[in-house]
Amino acid sequence: MNRVLRKRSDYLIIVFVLVASFVFAYGFYFPAPLFQPVFQLPPDSVYTPSSPGQDSVYRSLLTRINMLFGQKRYQACLVELEKALKLKPDVASIQERIIRVERLIAQENKTNQEYADLVAKADDYFGKQDYLNAKASYQLAIDVKPRDPVAIEKLGETMKLLRSQKAQNILYDVAVAAADKLFDAGEYEKARIEYVNASKVMPEATYPKEKINAIIKIQVDRQVREELYRNAITAGDRFFEAKSYNRALHEFQNALVQKPDELYPQEKVSELTQILQELAALEEAYKQVIAQADQLFSEGRYADARTEYMEALKLKPKESYPASKIREIDQILAQITKVDTDYNHFLNQADSLYIEKNFIRARQNYQLALLIKPNESYPKAMITKTEAGVGEQKANEINEQYDRILANADRMFTDNLYSQSKQQYEAALELKPQETYPKQKIEELNGILANLGLQRETDARYLSVVKEANRLYSIRSYESAKGEYLKALGIKPDELLPQERIATIDSIFLALANQQVLNEQYDSLIAAGNALLSDTNYLQAKERYTEALTIKPGEQYPVAKVREIDNTLAGIARQEELNANYFEAISKGDSLFTLSSFLPAKTNYQVALQLKPNEPYPKERINEIDTILAELVQHQALAEQYQDAITAGDKFFGEQAWDPAIASFQQALELKPEESYPALKITEIDSIKQEIARQLAIDEEYTLAVAEADRLFASRSYDSARIAYTQAGELRPSKTYWQDQVTEIDRILSEIRKQNEDYLATITRADGLLAEEQYEGARDEYQNALLIKASENYPKEKIGEINQTLAELEGKRNTYDRLLANGDSFLAYNEYIKSRDTYQQALDLFPEERYPKDQIRLITSKVDSIYRANRADYDKAVGEGDSFFNTFEYDRAIDAYTRALAFLPMEDYPREMIAKIRKSISENAIVDVLNEPFIIKAGKEQKFSFNPVNIASRRNNFIYLKLRNLTEDQFNILVRYGKDGQINGGLAIRNISPDGKINERLISVRNQDPWYREDNNWISLYPQGGDIEVSFIQVSRAIK
Helix, strand or coil: CHHHHHHHHHHHHHHHHHHHHHHHHHHHHCCHHHHHHHHCCCCCCCCCCCCHHHHHHHHHHHHHHHHHHHCCCHHHHHHHHHHHHHHCCCCHHHHHHHHHHHHHHHHHHHHHHHHHHHHHHHHHHHHCCCHHHHHHHHHHHHHHCCCCHHHHHHHHHHHHHHHHHHHHHHHHHHHHHHHHHHHHCCCHHHHHHHHHHHHHHCCCCCHHHHHHHHHHHHHHHHHHHHHHHHHHHHHHHHHHHCCCHHHHHHHHHHHHHHCCCCHHHHHHHHHHHHHHHHHHHHHHHHHHHHHHHHHHHHCCCHHHHHHHHHHHHHHCCCCHHHHHHHHHHHHHHHHHHHHHHHHHHHHHHHHHHHHCCCHHHHHHHHHHHHHHCCCCHHHHHHHHHHHHHHHHHHHHHHHHHHHHHHHHHHHHHHCCCHHHHHHHHHHHHHHCCCCCHHHHHHHHHHHHHHCCCCHHHHHHHHHHHHHHHHHHHHCCCHHHHHHHHHHHHHHCCCCHHHHHHHHHHHHHHHHHHCHHHHHHHHHHHHHHHHHHHHCCCHHHHHHHHHHHHHHCCCCHHHHHHHHHHHHHHHHHCHHHHHHHHHHHHHHHHHHHHHCCCHHHHHHHHHHHHHHCCCCHHHHHHHHHHHHHCHHHHHHHHHHHHHHHHHHHHHHHHHCCCHHHHHHHHHHHHHHCCCCCHHHHHHHHHHHHHHHHHHHHHHHHHHHHHHHHHHHHHHCCCHHHHHHHHHHHHHHCCCCCHHHHHHHHHHHHHHHHHHHHHHHHHHHHHHHHHHHCCCHHHHHHHHHHHHHHCCCCHHHHHHHHHHHHHHHHHHCHHHHHHHHHHHHHHHHHCCCHHHHHHHHHHHHHHCCCCHHHHHHHHHHHHHHHHHHHHHHHHHHHHHHHHHHHHHCCCHHHHHHHHHHHHHHCCCCCHHHHHHHHHHHHHHHCEEEEEECCCEEECCCCCEEEECCCCCHHHCCCEEEEEEEEECCCCCEEEEEEEEECCEEEEEEEEEEECCCCCEEEEEEECCCCHHHHHCCCCEEEEEECCCCEEEEEEEEEECCC
């Protein structure tokens, strides 16, 4: 019956092929006139003839080209097109048609080759009387060339032979088909009977006999395998319960040999393999880590050693040795850290002060650093420099102070302030006793002052009126203040201060009369201040805000912006501020002293003395004021001490220095117990410290929870570790580490599940192929299974069985020769491990052969030599790579791992870490700047724009590039970035390779402040010696 159906099917296939060929041919010829004009070249419009003769030849060529193309004589058409192109090389349509014809020729050649291969294959089947396969191949050839007479004739001949053969074989095929169906269904006894019937129909056929023998073997093997399987499972369970894992694994593997498809032994083998791997890996890892830690400890690399001992403790938490070594290292590091911390603290402080030209305090800090490390040369050298600076600065200060005092004296002399002028000249003479000018002026003033006794009364009345006017002015009582200033002018009509204040008051009145103008001026100044502040022009911005404040003194925004600018400039202008504050304090003190405002004057002199304690002038002034104000000193000193303590407390409070702040507020409370402010601040600080202590306790609890989770993670207890990380996250939800670890655990568990699924699926496919005797395919699948789980014995055993079977089927010698050739090829490319394994397979076939033994010894010697020669360099490169990886310096880490691979190319770890880095960069991409190839010419800068990276994502950033050198020379590429028209930073890529391959470059901008601070929105490339193709630009960040 099956033969009849098969015959019917063959008939329908032939009819289908003939009909399809007719339809294909009809469709091919019918639309030809429609398609041909698409190719035809326009005779007049595509070129500009240069001469009548050339035009005639060209038109003739066009006619012939169109004709040849219509006849599908593409090779001849191409020759004519090339002639036309020589006549008119600038005609684009000719060039386009050449490309099209070349493609058609390539397609025609491909079709001819495919047809020839199919016919040759069909002829081979025909010669072997395999008419069914011959028929199929001839039909495929006709599909390629539907009108080819040779294939059609051979197909007809094959069909005749096939029909005569089928008539004879119908009964045989029916019997074999029934037997095969029963055999495939596992009904072996019924199948055997059908194979016997088929053998009777066609006694010369070997297939039924072979299947009968196979059935008998299967029936015997099934009984034996069942018994061996049960014994192995029983023994395996017994050994597993006794925790004799190696013996249990052996028994379950034996069970799988008998029944490869049984799930129970597969699951037990996987479980036992994992248990044994974990136990062996744990012990080996612990020993290696301890050995590495001991070595680092003996070399004095305590921090690195501590890290290794911690790793060992994670592997075996109950071991006392690593714990004791960690305590020992902590004691050593504590001492080292304290010395280094103190030394670096004083040194950094001194360097900052030196840069600010505060040489005296810088020298003190360098001396403190030298006391900690007396042998260090740097502090000694810097002490010498600070002493020179102090001398130079002091001389400059004396000159500046002398010039300033002399200028004040001259001004006061010009303003007829003779007593004050004389005091200034005397102060200048004390600074420079050798100068004659102040001496002459003092003598001149002595004569003038003798005649000015009557002037003092006028001055006193004038100063009293001005003082009252200033008071009224300061409280904005402008009308009353103006009256007092007019009185002062009545006493001294030529004085400038009353005139200026009257003018100012008049301006204020005018400004109040036109508030809209003030508002516009205020808004303009605020906008200008904001713009200048954005451009970091702090001083100009402060001037604008200050001007705005004079317009609207009650507005808080300019006050806040001025305070912000002052804070910003504090660090920049500390030294200039010191000098400016000193001279300002002296000047204010002098002016207030002149006006008999002694307490404010003393305050300013005290400020000056605090800024420059060694200056004699403020000391003398303070002593003079103390004499005048002897009765008031005690009360004022108490108020000043209280205010100083409050000021200090507020300052410490603002700096979050809680203990000094409490001490200052307590001092103020002792001075004035009735004041509530210091008591309230002390209570507030106590509350803050309690909150800090509570947060520290939470941090400590979080740290312990993460440490426990890390321990569980290191011991591969992933489910428990995930719970522990989640519990830690409940303490500090904003922390990213526990979140990253939970994500990593989920990924690991997913990979483990996928690995098991992939392995079982691959083994299932391999077993199926092996059952179908597809040995090569089965071996490939078992090798794929080993790639998934390299430690599994079952695929290795099956590969061995297949190799043995293939050696028996194809000839062991052929397999041996092929393995040797593969081994030689691997060895030629320095793939030592693959080469050694291949030679070992050859040696397994012929153990007595010397060549593979010698080659294995040679490879072992080479590998050992490479390890001995390069192991130290490899370890160093890997160590650097790990260090860079842990500090997110991924570009330097890749370079280090690449160097490690150059030393030991057979090692997997550097390759895995490079892949891990690239995966991390890809997974943590922030913005794709470019995703398609772009060619940049030499000496041309090309910008690529993108939206600025969010400031929260600008830490640990990298620029990931894929470049290709389009020349044969090495050259550099300048990479820059910036915002709009401003360049903010960049670096150079050195010596891009000219090999034509894509260069992947990872550029770190993690330490470039302009990248973090500015809203950069473009990246540019500037090739300095040749053309490049850039196909990918991405901004990413490093997150482990």
